[in-house]
Amino acid sequence: MSACTLAAISAFPVASANLPRRDPITVNRQDSFPGASPPILTAKAVVLFDAHTGVILFRQNETQPRQVASTQKLLTALIVAENGDLDKPIVIKRSDAMEPPLKLGLRSGETYTRRALLTAMLMKSANDAAAALARDNARSTAAFAEKMNRRMVELHGNTSHFVNPNGLPLNGQYSTARDMASVARAVYAHPLLRGIVNCRTYHFRLNNGKIKILCNTNCLLKYSFCNGMKTGYTRGAGHCLIASGKWKEREVIAVILGVSVRSRIWKEAQSLLIYGLGMRPEEIAAARLVSSSRARAHAAAFKPKRLFWRW
Template sequence: MESVRRSRFLGHWRLWTALLCCLCTTAVAAPTKKKKSSSKSSSAKKSQTARVKRPAPPPEPEFLPGGIPATRAAAVMVIDARTGEVLYEKNADERRAPASTQKLLTALVVAEGGYLDQPITILPSDTYAEPTKLNLKAGDSYRRIDLLRALLVKSPNDVARALARDRAGSVEAFAVAMNNRARAAGANNSFFINPNGLPAPGQYSSARDLAMIARAGYANPTIRSIVSLPSMVFRYADGRTRELENTNKVLKRLPYCNGMKTGYTDAAGSCLISSASRPGRDVIVVVLGHTKPRIWTDSAAFLTWALTRDPPLAGRVP
């Protein structure tokens, strides 16, 4: 039975990664119509086209006994998004820096506050955030919903500060709201100090708590619709536009992945909360303290395993 599950799993994996590589090659090598040029130019173009290589496929997942994907991540939590059932866990209660994955909680507090079409006027203090930012300018105004989309797609820290200050009056007051909402979601092993996940003494969460927070976010229609966006166009107050690509690379790798949020700091390592859905099943995977590009492979492997397991299996790391 185990070998059958593993063969079926790898069959799904190889098919989807092959399709991904094919699509990437097509995008890179697709010709564009241009005016006729000299034979020398044509020759150079042919030589350039000939050098286009198919992207290397992601590494295949490894397995634990029972067909569960193996991972070198520091902590992992896999749950059924509908029931909250734990499907797999590894160091799930270990306190860790959550990095930008906690922006999912920031977004949830903002979304549940409503009035998302109301404008926010940017203050100078909102812009004091590094390193990832949209370079918002003090005095400019944006709708809450537009900043919320940018927050979850591209993860800018200045946007997180603006949303937090606007919603609660200050970043400090917003942190109180974050902690209250986390407790309401069942996350009792976390403490949040800022809205963006930048390192702060005493700020921590766990894979289990982030899974509970993610489940609450997954149940929110606004959050769920935004985290599934592969990209978006952000319009600045002066009319300029900028295309923002989702930082979650699993969205492009697996057709059934529908969110959720990435994170990285030196202290936290690479982190990812991801979700996926098939008829009758919705799952959430939290991976903390990993490395790139392996985090994409392992997260995709856990999503695939959780959705295709038959009969349902629950696992704890040996």
């Protein structure tokens, strides 16, 4: 397992069991820090909760069905990771390579491991990697979508329906902030996935021998208190982000859906994590990762150690 992978944490109860269903906006003042004010948000739907207990710190329209874009790749990743055998090679097919619009440029006939494609999908939101993983897992996109829907029910997500593994808009595909919170907690409890979403860069070796350095699409990773998860955007969904954070002994996860301006998604997610973690101004100022050498060391730590498959 990669040096970047974090240690396993004990499994905690399903998130949705503690997610209220009513009232458009609720702030849990008992669990928030004295003097802390909840952030003002433009997001259409939000849930902020304690990663261990599932206690809600802030919620807004969390049961509203809507598109969630590429954040649903977290569910795709969970199913693939739980299936195991991640060093098994996958031969790319033409249908995988034709997935629009964000992709690695995979070509038919190339071979990559499940682990490499899983990492690329989570960090760079590669739709061709998602298509290959889904086909490998269930033989077709439709069959994999059925697995996604069954797994969501197991996670007690009751207001979701998935049609593809990547979050590209299709009729009949939707979820909620509450349901995606359930997925996020399951991913956070999975040591391999939690390690991947916390990586800032990854060396992806193409079949021609060239290395493509993939930078994580999650800009909040420049702050040391952020430790993952997944971005998403389509015109219908708006800008979406599921972000997790840790400061001292406290760990929280925020689900933010439907922000209209890209720059706002980072500000709103950052303010939610800071609010949930109870960070003081001087702690926030010291939390930014400023060393490029640290970023390079982080990338080197997550290089694949075994390249025995044909790339």
